[in-house]
Amino acid sequence: MEPREIFLGALKREATARPAKGSATSVVTVDLMDKVGAHFPEAHLDEEKMARLASAGHTQIGFDNVMPLFGVCTESAALGVEVDWGQVDVMPTCRRPLYGIEDEVVIPENLLTRPSCRAALRALELLKKWHGEEVALVGKVFGPWTLGYHVFGVEEFLVNTLLKPDAVKHAMATLKEVTVRFGLAQLEAGADALCLADHATRDVCSPGAYDAFLFEIHQEMVERLPCPLILHICGDTSDRIPRIRETGLDCFHFDSKVPAAVARERAGEALALMGGTSNLEVIRKGTPERIRQDVRDKVEHAVDIIGPECAVPLDSPFQNMKTLADEVEAYSDVRP
Numbered sequence: 237m238e239p240r241e242i243f244l245g246a247l248k249r250e251a252t253a254r255p256a257k258g259s260a261t262s263v264v265t266v267d268l269m270d271k272v273g274a275h276f277p278e279a280h281l282d283e284e285k286m287a288r289l290a291s292a293g294h295t296q297i298g299f300d301n302v303m304p305l306f307g308v309c310t311e312s313a314a315l316g317v318e319v320d321w322g323q324v325d326v327m328p329t330c331r332r333p334l335y336g337i338e339d340e341v342v343i344p345e346n347l348l349t350r351p352s353c354r355a356a357l358r359a360l361e362l363l364k365k366w367h368g369e370e371v372a373l374v375g376k377v378f379g380p381w382t383l384g385y386h387v388f389g390v391e392e393f394l395v396n397t398l399l400k401p402d403a404v405k406h407a408m409a410t411l412k413e414v415t416v417r418f419g420l421a422q423l424e425a426g427a428d429a430l431c432l433a434d435h436a437t438r439d440v441c442s443p444g445a446y447d448a449f450l451f452e453i454h455q456e457m458v459e460r461l462p463c464p465l466i467l468h469i470c471g472d473t474s475d476r477i478p479r480i481r482e483t484g485l486d487c488f489h490f491d492s493k494v495p496a497a498v499a500r501e502r503a504g505e506a507l508a509l510m511g512g513t514s515n516l517e518v519i520r521k522g523t524p525e526r527i528r529q530d531v532r533d534k535v536e537h538a539v540d541i542i543g544p545e546c547a548v549p550l551d552s553p554f555q556n557m558k559t560l561a562d563e564v565e566a567y568s569d570v571r572p
Protein backbone atom coordinates (compact mmCIF):
# COMPACT_ATOMS: atom_id res chain seq x y z
CA MET A 237 0.00 0.00 0.00
CA GLU A 238 1.24 3.48 -0.89
CA PRO A 239 1.37 6.03 1.97
CA ARG A 240 -1.50 7.89 0.29
CA GLU A 241 -3.74 4.85 0.35
CA ILE A 242 -2.89 4.15 3.97
CA PHE A 243 -3.56 7.76 5.01
CA LEU A 244 -6.85 8.09 3.12
CA GLY A 245 -7.93 4.62 4.23
CA ALA A 246 -7.18 5.51 7.86
CA LEU A 247 -9.31 8.68 7.53
CA LYS A 248 -12.21 6.38 6.66
CA ARG A 249 -11.26 3.84 9.36
CA GLU A 250 -10.75 1.17 6.70
CA ALA A 251 -8.34 -1.72 7.27
CA THR A 252 -4.81 -0.61 6.38
CA ALA A 253 -1.41 -2.38 6.39
CA ARG A 254 -0.33 -0.28 9.38
CA PRO A 255 -1.57 2.79 11.28
CA ALA A 256 -1.09 5.97 9.24
CA LYS A 257 1.41 8.64 10.27
CA GLY A 258 1.19 12.34 9.60
CA SER A 259 -0.51 15.56 10.58
CA ALA A 260 -3.18 17.97 9.40
CA THR A 261 -1.22 20.90 10.88
CA SER A 262 2.32 22.20 10.34
CA VAL A 263 5.27 19.84 10.94
CA VAL A 264 7.83 22.51 10.01
CA THR A 265 10.80 23.14 12.30
CA VAL A 266 13.78 25.46 11.87
CA ASP A 267 16.13 22.51 11.31
CA LEU A 268 13.76 21.13 8.65
CA MET A 269 13.80 24.52 6.87
CA ASP A 270 17.63 24.44 6.91
CA LYS A 271 17.62 20.87 5.61
CA VAL A 272 15.61 21.73 2.48
CA GLY A 273 16.66 25.37 2.04
CA ALA A 274 13.20 26.91 2.28
CA HIS A 275 12.48 29.18 5.23
CA PHE A 276 9.79 31.14 7.01
CA PRO A 277 8.59 33.80 6.51
CA GLU A 278 9.10 33.55 2.71
CA ALA A 279 7.56 30.07 2.62
CA HIS A 280 4.16 31.52 3.63
CA LEU A 281 3.85 33.52 0.39
CA ASP A 282 6.19 31.88 -2.14
CA GLU A 283 4.56 28.82 -3.65
CA GLU A 284 7.78 27.03 -4.60
CA LYS A 285 9.34 27.43 -1.14
CA MET A 286 6.02 26.52 0.46
CA ALA A 287 5.75 23.34 -1.59
CA ARG A 288 9.41 22.38 -1.02
CA LEU A 289 9.01 22.77 2.74
CA ALA A 290 5.72 20.86 2.84
CA SER A 291 7.27 18.11 0.76
CA ALA A 292 9.87 17.57 3.51
CA GLY A 293 7.09 16.23 5.72
CA HIS A 294 7.24 13.13 3.54
CA THR A 295 10.77 13.11 2.10
CA GLN A 296 12.65 13.97 5.33
CA ILE A 297 10.27 12.93 8.13
CA GLY A 298 8.55 10.00 6.45
CA PHE A 299 4.92 10.98 7.03
CA ASP A 300 2.18 9.66 4.73
CA ASN A 301 0.84 13.15 3.95
CA VAL A 302 2.06 16.64 3.18
CA MET A 303 0.30 19.90 4.16
CA PRO A 304 1.52 23.29 2.89
CA LEU A 305 -0.58 25.80 4.89
CA PHE A 306 1.69 26.29 7.87
CA GLY A 307 0.22 29.31 9.65
CA VAL A 308 -3.20 30.58 10.68
CA CYS A 309 -3.43 33.84 8.69
CA THR A 310 -3.87 32.78 5.04
CA GLU A 311 -7.60 33.55 4.70
CA SER A 312 -7.50 36.47 7.13
CA ALA A 313 -4.73 38.19 5.12
CA ALA A 314 -6.83 37.75 1.98
CA LEU A 315 -9.81 39.26 3.82
CA GLY A 316 -7.71 42.36 4.50
CA VAL A 317 -6.50 41.74 8.06
CA GLU A 318 -3.00 43.16 8.55
CA VAL A 319 -0.65 40.23 9.13
CA ASP A 320 2.81 40.07 10.65
CA TRP A 321 4.35 37.19 8.68
CA GLY A 322 6.80 36.48 11.51
CA GLN A 323 10.39 35.26 11.34
CA VAL A 324 12.21 32.06 10.64
CA ASP A 325 11.37 30.95 14.18
CA VAL A 326 8.12 32.87 14.72
CA MET A 327 4.75 31.91 13.21
CA PRO A 328 2.63 34.62 11.54
CA THR A 329 0.04 36.51 13.59
CA CYS A 330 -2.86 38.80 12.79
CA ARG A 331 -1.87 42.33 13.87
CA ARG A 332 -5.19 44.02 14.53
CA PRO A 333 -8.84 43.28 13.92
CA LEU A 334 -10.64 44.64 10.90
CA TYR A 335 -14.22 45.01 12.13
CA GLY A 336 -16.51 45.47 15.10
CA ILE A 337 -19.04 42.67 15.63
CA GLU A 338 -21.95 44.60 14.07
CA ASP A 339 -20.03 45.63 10.94
CA GLU A 340 -20.84 43.80 7.74
CA VAL A 341 -17.93 41.55 6.74
CA VAL A 342 -17.04 42.03 3.08
CA ILE A 343 -15.53 39.10 1.20
CA PRO A 344 -13.38 40.45 -1.66
CA GLU A 345 -14.30 39.20 -5.14
CA ASN A 346 -10.66 38.28 -5.73
CA LEU A 347 -10.23 36.45 -2.40
CA LEU A 348 -8.61 33.40 -3.99
CA THR A 349 -6.13 35.31 -6.14
CA ARG A 350 -4.88 37.52 -3.31
CA PRO A 351 -1.22 36.67 -2.53
CA SER A 352 -1.65 34.40 0.51
CA CYS A 353 -4.45 32.26 -0.97
CA ARG A 354 -2.90 32.19 -4.43
CA ALA A 355 0.47 30.96 -3.07
CA ALA A 356 -1.23 28.16 -1.12
CA LEU A 357 -3.31 27.04 -4.11
CA ARG A 358 -0.28 27.01 -6.39
CA ALA A 359 1.76 25.13 -3.78
CA LEU A 360 -0.95 22.44 -3.70
CA GLU A 361 -0.75 22.16 -7.50
CA LEU A 362 3.04 21.75 -7.32
CA LEU A 363 2.78 19.12 -4.59
CA LYS A 364 0.20 17.23 -6.63
CA LYS A 365 2.66 17.19 -9.54
CA TRP A 366 5.62 16.12 -7.40
CA HIS A 367 3.95 13.45 -5.29
CA GLY A 368 1.01 12.47 -7.46
CA GLU A 369 -0.59 9.30 -6.31
CA GLU A 370 2.05 8.37 -3.77
CA VAL A 371 1.51 10.78 -0.86
CA ALA A 372 -1.75 12.15 0.56
CA LEU A 373 -2.16 15.87 -0.03
CA VAL A 374 -3.96 17.66 2.80
CA GLY A 375 -5.18 21.25 2.52
CA LYS A 376 -6.32 23.44 5.39
CA VAL A 377 -9.13 25.92 5.94
CA PHE A 378 -10.21 27.84 9.00
CA GLY A 379 -13.78 27.67 10.17
CA PRO A 380 -15.84 30.77 10.99
CA TRP A 381 -15.11 30.62 14.73
CA THR A 382 -11.35 31.04 14.21
CA LEU A 383 -11.86 33.53 11.37
CA GLY A 384 -14.05 35.48 13.80
CA TYR A 385 -11.08 35.80 16.20
CA HIS A 386 -8.98 37.20 13.38
CA VAL A 387 -11.36 39.70 11.79
CA PHE A 388 -13.06 40.93 15.01
CA GLY A 389 -10.36 40.22 17.60
CA VAL A 390 -10.64 37.40 20.16
CA GLU A 391 -12.14 39.53 22.93
CA GLU A 392 -14.71 41.31 20.75
CA PHE A 393 -15.76 37.98 19.25
CA LEU A 394 -16.00 36.01 22.49
CA VAL A 395 -17.71 38.73 24.55
CA ASN A 396 -20.37 39.05 21.89
CA THR A 397 -21.14 35.33 21.83
CA LEU A 398 -22.79 36.30 25.15
CA LEU A 399 -23.88 39.92 24.54
CA LYS A 400 -24.89 39.87 20.86
CA PRO A 401 -25.23 36.24 19.82
CA ASP A 402 -27.31 37.14 16.75
CA ALA A 403 -24.59 39.46 15.45
CA VAL A 404 -22.03 36.68 15.98
CA LYS A 405 -24.22 34.19 14.14
CA HIS A 406 -24.72 36.62 11.27
CA ALA A 407 -20.96 37.21 11.01
CA MET A 408 -20.25 33.46 11.11
CA ALA A 409 -22.79 32.87 8.33
CA THR A 410 -20.78 35.26 6.15
CA LEU A 411 -17.36 33.94 7.21
CA LYS A 412 -18.27 30.31 6.59
CA GLU A 413 -18.47 31.17 2.88
CA VAL A 414 -14.74 31.98 3.01
CA THR A 415 -14.12 28.51 4.43
CA VAL A 416 -16.18 26.86 1.68
CA ARG A 417 -14.73 28.89 -1.21
CA PHE A 418 -11.12 28.37 -0.17
CA GLY A 419 -11.77 24.69 0.59
CA LEU A 420 -13.32 23.99 -2.81
CA ALA A 421 -10.43 25.79 -4.51
CA GLN A 422 -7.94 23.63 -2.60
CA LEU A 423 -9.74 20.48 -3.72
CA GLU A 424 -9.61 21.72 -7.30
CA ALA A 425 -5.87 22.37 -6.89
CA GLY A 426 -5.38 18.71 -5.93
CA ALA A 427 -5.97 18.33 -2.19
CA ASP A 428 -7.19 14.83 -1.22
CA ALA A 429 -8.55 15.90 2.17
CA LEU A 430 -8.99 19.10 4.17
CA CYS A 431 -8.18 20.10 7.70
CA LEU A 432 -10.96 22.26 9.11
CA ALA A 433 -9.41 24.17 11.99
CA ASP A 434 -11.90 25.89 14.29
CA HIS A 435 -10.54 26.75 17.70
CA ALA A 436 -13.58 26.05 19.83
CA THR A 437 -11.68 24.82 22.88
CA ARG A 438 -13.51 24.30 26.16
CA ASP A 439 -11.88 27.29 27.90
CA VAL A 440 -13.38 29.69 25.31
CA CYS A 441 -16.41 27.77 24.01
CA SER A 442 -18.73 25.89 26.37
CA PRO A 443 -20.48 22.72 25.16
CA GLY A 444 -23.66 24.85 24.92
CA ALA A 445 -21.84 27.40 22.75
CA TYR A 446 -20.51 24.62 20.52
CA ASP A 447 -24.08 23.50 19.96
CA ALA A 448 -25.45 27.02 19.53
CA PHE A 449 -22.81 28.38 17.17
CA LEU A 450 -20.88 25.56 15.53
CA PHE A 451 -22.58 22.18 15.40
CA GLU A 452 -24.78 23.00 12.42
CA ILE A 453 -22.00 24.81 10.58
CA HIS A 454 -19.70 21.80 10.96
CA GLN A 455 -22.52 19.59 9.63
CA GLU A 456 -22.92 21.97 6.71
CA MET A 457 -19.18 21.78 5.94
CA VAL A 458 -19.53 18.01 5.63
CA GLU A 459 -22.20 18.53 2.98
CA ARG A 460 -20.51 21.32 1.07
CA LEU A 461 -16.88 20.13 1.04
CA PRO A 462 -16.87 16.82 -0.84
CA CYS A 463 -13.74 15.20 0.63
CA PRO A 464 -12.57 13.61 3.88
CA LEU A 465 -12.71 16.39 6.49
CA ILE A 466 -10.42 16.50 9.52
CA LEU A 467 -11.60 18.80 12.32
CA HIS A 468 -8.74 20.28 14.35
CA ILE A 469 -9.43 21.81 17.76
CA CYS A 470 -6.63 22.31 20.31
CA GLY A 471 -7.00 21.96 24.04
CA ASP A 472 -9.32 19.80 26.09
CA THR A 473 -12.22 18.78 23.88
CA SER A 474 -13.28 15.58 25.66
CA ASP A 475 -16.72 17.02 26.50
CA ARG A 476 -17.60 17.72 22.83
CA ILE A 477 -16.16 14.72 21.02
CA PRO A 478 -19.53 12.90 21.16
CA ARG A 479 -21.15 15.93 19.44
CA ILE A 480 -18.32 16.16 16.89
CA ARG A 481 -18.93 12.56 15.95
CA GLU A 482 -22.57 13.41 15.21
CA THR A 483 -21.56 16.08 12.66
CA GLY A 484 -20.54 13.44 10.13
CA LEU A 485 -16.94 14.74 9.98
CA ASP A 486 -14.50 11.96 9.07
CA CYS A 487 -11.69 12.59 11.52
CA PHE A 488 -10.86 14.54 14.64
CA HIS A 489 -7.31 15.84 15.18
CA PHE A 490 -7.02 15.97 18.96
CA ASP A 491 -4.75 17.50 21.58
CA SER A 492 -2.74 15.54 24.16
CA LYS A 493 -4.92 17.16 26.86
CA VAL A 494 -7.38 14.42 25.87
CA PRO A 495 -5.92 11.00 26.72
CA ALA A 496 -6.04 8.66 23.70
CA ALA A 497 -8.22 6.19 25.62
CA VAL A 498 -10.81 8.91 26.34
CA ALA A 499 -10.69 10.18 22.76
CA ARG A 500 -11.33 6.72 21.33
CA GLU A 501 -14.07 5.91 23.81
CA ARG A 502 -15.95 9.16 23.01
CA ALA A 503 -15.27 9.06 19.27
CA GLY A 504 -16.92 5.65 18.93
CA GLU A 505 -16.36 3.48 15.88
CA ALA A 506 -17.13 5.87 13.03
CA LEU A 507 -14.98 8.91 13.79
CA ALA A 508 -11.29 8.51 12.88
CA LEU A 509 -8.71 10.02 15.23
CA MET A 510 -5.46 11.79 14.43
CA GLY A 511 -2.68 13.19 16.63
CA GLY A 512 -2.85 13.33 20.40
CA THR A 513 0.95 13.25 20.74
CA SER A 514 2.30 15.99 22.99
CA ASN A 515 4.32 18.62 21.18
CA LEU A 516 6.24 19.68 24.27
CA GLU A 517 6.85 16.33 25.95
CA VAL A 518 7.28 14.04 22.97
CA ILE A 519 7.93 15.98 19.76
CA ARG A 520 10.14 18.67 21.29
CA LYS A 521 12.01 16.83 24.03
CA GLY A 522 11.11 13.17 23.79
CA THR A 523 13.80 10.47 23.96
CA PRO A 524 13.51 7.57 21.49
CA GLU A 525 12.08 5.47 24.34
CA ARG A 526 9.46 8.10 25.20
CA ILE A 527 8.49 8.35 21.53
CA ARG A 528 8.21 4.55 21.28
CA GLN A 529 5.93 4.46 24.38
CA ASP A 530 3.78 7.20 22.93
CA VAL A 531 3.34 5.40 19.60
CA ARG A 532 2.43 2.21 21.48
CA ASP A 533 -0.20 4.11 23.50
CA LYS A 534 -1.73 5.54 20.29
CA VAL A 535 -1.77 2.15 18.53
CA GLU A 536 -3.36 0.49 21.58
CA HIS A 537 -6.18 3.04 21.59
CA ALA A 538 -6.79 2.80 17.86
CA VAL A 539 -5.62 6.29 16.92
CA ASP A 540 -5.84 6.02 13.15
CA ILE A 541 -3.22 8.59 12.14
CA ILE A 542 -0.30 8.97 14.51
CA GLY A 543 1.56 12.28 14.80
CA PRO A 544 1.78 15.63 16.58
CA GLU A 545 -1.28 17.16 18.28
CA CYS A 546 -1.01 20.58 16.58
CA ALA A 547 1.53 22.73 14.69
CA VAL A 548 4.89 21.62 16.10
CA PRO A 549 7.05 24.13 18.00
CA LEU A 550 9.57 25.56 15.53
CA ASP A 551 12.53 24.75 17.78
CA SER A 552 11.75 20.99 17.88
CA PRO A 553 14.25 18.59 16.30
CA PHE A 554 12.58 17.14 13.19
CA GLN A 555 14.48 13.92 13.92
CA ASN A 556 11.94 13.20 16.69
CA MET A 557 9.11 13.11 14.15
CA LYS A 558 11.25 10.86 11.93
CA THR A 559 11.78 8.55 14.92
CA LEU A 560 8.01 8.54 15.49
CA ALA A 561 7.36 7.79 11.80
CA ASP A 562 9.93 4.94 11.83
CA GLU A 563 8.32 3.57 14.99
CA VAL A 564 4.88 3.46 13.33
CA GLU A 565 6.41 1.36 10.51
CA ALA A 566 7.15 -1.31 13.11
CA TYR A 567 3.39 -1.86 13.39
CA SER A 568 3.04 -2.97 9.78
CA ASP A 569 0.55 -5.79 9.46
CA VAL A 570 0.15 -6.31 13.19
CA ARG A 571 -2.92 -4.15 13.57
CA PRO A 572 -5.98 -5.99 14.83
Ligand SMILES: [Zn+2]
Pocket residue numbers: 261468469470545546547
Ligand atom coordinates in the same frame (compact mmCIF):
# COMPACT_ATOMS: atom_id res chain seq x y z
ZN1 LIG B 1 -4.06 23.46 17.29
